[in-house]
Amino acid sequence: MTGASRGIGRVAAEHILRRSPDVHLLVVARGSSGAQLAAELGAGGHTVSHVPADLGSLADVSSAAGKVRVRPDRGDLPPLRGFVGNAGMQYTNALTEGPDGFEATFAVNVLANHLFVRLFQDRFITPARIGVTVSDTHSGDFTHNMGMVPGPVWKSPGVLARTGVFTKRDTAVGGRTAYSTSKLAAIHLVHEYARPLPTGIDAVAYNPGFVPGTASPVTQGPSHGSRCAASCR
Ligand SMILES: NC(=O)c1ccc[n+]([C@@H]2O[C@H](COP(=O)([O-])OP(=O)(O)OC[C@H]3O[C@@H](n4cnc5c(N)ncnc54)[C@H](OP(=O)(O)O)[C@@H]3O)[C@@H](O)[C@H]2O)c1
Numbered sequence: 001m002t003g004a005s006r007g008i009g010r011v012a013a014e015h016i017l018r019r020s021p022d023v024h025l026l027v028v029a030r031g032s033s034g035a036q037l038a039a040e041l042g043a044g045g046h047t048v049s050h051v052p053a054d055l056g057s058l059a060d061v062s063s064a065a066g067k068v069r070v071r072p073d074r075g076d077l078p079p080l081r082g083f084v085g086n087a088g089m090q091y092t093n094a095l096t097e098g099p100d101g102f103e104a105t106f107a108v109n110v111l112a113n114h115l116f117v118r119l120f121q122d123r124f125i126t127p128a129r130i131g132v133t134v135s136d137t138h139s140g141d142f143t144h145n146m147g148m149v150p151g152p153v154w155k156s157p158g159v160l161a162r163t164g165v166f167t168k169r170d171t172a173v174g175g176r177t178a179y180s181t182s183k184l185a186a187i188h189l190v191h192e193y194a195r196p197l198p199t200g201i202d203a204v205a206y207n208p209g210f211v212p213g214t215a216s217p218v219t220q221g222p223s224h225g226s227r228c229a230a231s232c233r
Helices: 007-019 033-042 058-074 104-123 172-194
Strands: 024-029 047-052 080-085 124-133 201-206 226-228
Touching (some): 033 047, 047 058, 104 124, 172 201
Parallel strands (some): 024 047
């Protein structure tokens, strides 16, 4: 599971463990935060382990997936029965570039999920479920986003993966357009997964609706401008 450290994902992780006390939950978290997260979630006797990855880096995602893939063979992780791609990010511009040269919103919200699913695809046993957290913002209308987020501007994924795609790209409007577009891309991904995945492996796009105030306020981002937590959408 990604994005289990706080907000919607933290509540979901606790719910998964409460509802399925025998599950082994493996959380992917940034830097050294995974150990504490696993300890907190594991309090009360739950089995929780962690692997580090900054999801903005495809090398990190590949490395994390590689570490997970071998664990069932070693016997210290059961066969994979699910993947929860909940981590999500919104920047106050559409110019933030990750270490691979991809636009950072697209890298975290789309590419990281895709890479995990592709690298885990042959490791799932049935029944299994892939869940990716999406958003109402992909709808692009007032009813769904209350005018707070511009609708998606669809282009081919190869174009969307790069910076500088949207108008007003150096503003928060550009950042929000990148966000809503990335969530539409995540929905397209889930539909694509549903086609080649073997019977018994479901792919679900989960839309939590508007959940204000789940986490930190806007903070300075790694390269351009700021990143924006859930309270921005
Ligand atoms: N809140 C809403 O109104 C709303 C509405 C629709 C959809 N959503 C979606 O729901 C999901 C969760 O939202 P939230 O409001 O709970 O967000 P949040 O409180 O801001 O939490 C975001 C989570 O994603 C992780 N994350 C972000 N960038 C990461 C990176 N580069 N590497 C590793 N982990 C990273 C964060 O880890 P750290 O603790 O390390 O930062 C955190 O666990 C997101 O996909 C969001 O787009 C939210």
